[in-house]
Amino acid sequence: EVQLVESGGGLVQPGGSLRLSCAASGFTFSGYTMNWVRQAPGKGLEWVSFISTSGSFTHHADSVRGRFTISRDNAKNSLYLQMNSLRDEDTAVYYCVRDTGSNPRFDSWGQGTLVTVSS
Amino acid sequence: DIQMTQSPSSLSASVGDRVTITCRTSQSIGSYLNWYQQKPGKAPKLLIYDASSLQGGVPSRFSGSGSGTDFTLTISSLQPEDFATYSCQQSSSTPWTFGQGTRVEIK
Numbered sequence: 475e476v477q478l479v480e481s482g483g484g485l486v487q488p489g490g491s492l493r494l495s496c497a498a499s500g501f502t503f504s505g506y507t508m509n510w511v512r513q514a515p516g517k518g519l520e521w522v523s524f525i526s527t528s529g530s531f532t533h534h535a536d537s538v539r540g541r542f543t544i545s546r547d548n549a550k551n552s553l554y555l556q557m558n559s560l561r562d563e564d565t566a567v568y569y570c571v572r573d574t575g576s577n578p579r580f581d582s583w584g585q586g587t588l589v590t591v592s593s
Numbered sequence: 594d595i596q597m598t599q600s601p602s603s604l605s606a607s608v609g610d611r612v613t614i615t616c617r618t619s620q621s622i623g624s625y626l627n628w629y630q631q632k633p634g635k636a637p638k639l640l641i642y643d644a645s646s647l648q649g650g651v652p653s654r655f656s657g658s659g660s661g662t663d664f665t666l667t668i669s670s671l672q673p674e675d676f677a678t679y680s681c682q683q684s685s686s687t688p689w690t691f692g693q694g695t696r697v698e699i700k
Binding site: 518519520521524533535536569575577578579580581583584585586 | 625627629635636637638639642643648680682684685687688689690691692693694
């Protein structure tokens with residue numbers, strides 16, 4: 475069974491930093507591209523970041539580019555999101571998401587971790 | 594960026610009803626359109642990919658159609674467990690974008 479378990483969320487002040495982690499199990503982690511997708515309270519879903527299987531290629535949404543960095547450790551079956559210069563509008567549940575296909579569909583999701591940016 | 598517009602934003606329906614949700618994109622995306630179901634406090638679940646392909650384990654009462662800029666998700670006979678929010682997502686080009694969601698409520 476595919477499992478994605480996020481951790482690292484919490485309350486942080488504007489301008490602060492946070493590192494999210496996602497532990498993957500039940501599949502060959504190194505064989506899949508991965509993403510972070512977020513959902514602000516009461517709002518729709520927003521794709522945040524993508525990383526290739528090896529980690530050599532990454533892509534971020536304009537809203538987080540230059541502030542967030544996605545990375546992975548295939549030896550540890552783990553995905554990360556380093557979030558710096560956090561803003562109020564980054565408050566959201568962050569999901570670790572596996573994708574599949576050349577035109578990707580998000581086929582497995584973690585339970586999410588809540589990040590709250592507030593003073 | 595490709596803009597996604599879903600309609601309606603919410604609907605009320607009864608068990609057994611046929612329900613149709615529409616997703617329109619700001620430019621043609623071929624068939625690269627996916628549908629998700631999300632229940633309160635839970636992660637989204639993939640239902641339909643590539644506009645009309647049923648994800649494994651998803652009941653056959655769910656179906657998708659469309660291509661280009663206009664797409665439809667249909668639930669042929671609404672069941673109690675189907676009351677949820679449904680979102681479309683395009684996978685044609687980055688940034689991958691989602692619709693704002695359609696909330697299906699009990700009438």
